[in-house]
Amino acid sequence: MPEPISPRDRLIVALDMASTDEAERLIARIGDAASFYKIGYRLGYAGGLGLAERLVRGGHKVFLDLKLHDIGNTVEEGVQSLAGIGATFLTVHAYPQTMRAAASGRDKAGSGLKILGVTVLTSYDDADAREAGYALSVADLVAVRAAAAKAIGIDGIVCSAAEAAQVRAVIGPDRLIVTPGIRPTGAEIGDQKRVVTPAEAMRAGVDHVVVGRPITAAADPRDVARRIVDEMATAL
Numbered sequence: 368m369p370e371p372i373s374p375r376d377r378l379i380v381a382l383d384m385a386s387t388d389e390a391e392r393l394i395a396r397i398g399d400a401a402s403f404y405k406i407g408y409r410l411g412y413a414g415g416l417g418l419a420e421r422l423v424r425g426g427h428k429v430f431l432d433l434k435l436h437d438i439g440n441t442v443e444e445g446v447q448s449l450a451g452i453g454a455t456f457l458t459v460h461a462y463p464q465t466m467r468a469a470a471s472g473r474d475k476a477g478s479g480l481k482i483l484g485v486t487v488l489t490s491y492d493d494a495d496a497r498e499a500g501y502a503l504s505v506a507d508l509v510a511v512r513a514a515a516a517k518a519i520g521i522d523g524i525v526c527s528a529a530e531a532a533q534v535r536a537v538i539g540p541d542r543l544i545v546t547p548g549i550r551p552t553g554a555e556i557g558d559q560k561r562v563v564t565p566a567e568a569m570r571a572g573v574d575h576v577v578v579g580r581p582i583t584a585a586a587d588p589r590d591v592a593r594r595i596v597d598e599m600a601t602a603l
């Protein structure tokens with residue numbers, strides 16, 4: 368069985384900010400209310416990889432959300448380049464060829480970086496999947512991709528917590544389930560479509576929740592982070 372994860376370490380704050388200065392100010396305001404930060408497109412393309420290294424050196428955990436997807440050779444080499452940063456997680460889109468290449472890059476680098484396969488984005492519903500050319504429902508597509516991720520040896524799955532119980536049945540207890548699209552009750556939903564509260568996510572068997580705007584846009588980000596951690600602790 369995997370190691371137990373503390374409620375605080377289950378929260379991953381998405382640093383979707385325009386600059387590293389802005390991100391560092393937010394991290395300072397959050398203080399010890401969070402320990403795990405995600406760097407995605409916006410910050411990653413604006414100096415975020417350097418910040419990732421500084422955060423790792425400072426004892427934080429980092430999730431590089433770069434959602435790689437390209438020909439196998441390019442993905443494998445990209446993963447090998449990123450492995451030196453010291454991040455805990457890196458995302459790739461959950462296409463079998465891409466996941467095989469990422470697993471190979473991870474194994475060649477031997478860094479302990481965990482690869483997460485993004486199944487179906489939480490901003491998609493069944494109509495969006497149909498529009499993109501898929502005949503399957505979102506739930507079925509998530510299950511197919513989770514099964515492929517497990518077979519290939521990917522370390523974890525990104526999906527909505529709405530599919531977490533079904534994904535857990537597919538991947539078993541040893542791989543991670545990481546869920547964005549998390550909204551505390553009453554929070555603005557924005558462009559997310561498959562949203563779940565922090566407590567419901569824990570009850571569904573999720574390992575980590577990813578929360579961006581409900582924390583980053585709050586008047587008191589530390590207070591919101593604390594409340595989310597407390598809500599998860601009571602549901603575990």
Ligand SMILES: O=C(O)c1cc(=O)[nH]c(=O)n1[C@@H]1O[C@H](COP(=O)(O)O)[C@@H](O)[C@H]1O
Pocket residue numbers: 381383407432458485487488489490525526547548549557559577578579580581
């Ligand atoms: O891979 C991700 O982290 C991700 C996958 C997904 O399906 N949905 C999703 O929202 N995300 C990311 O999770 C974060 C959610 O942010 P908020 O909607 O502001 O909480 C963003 O940084 C997204 O890029």
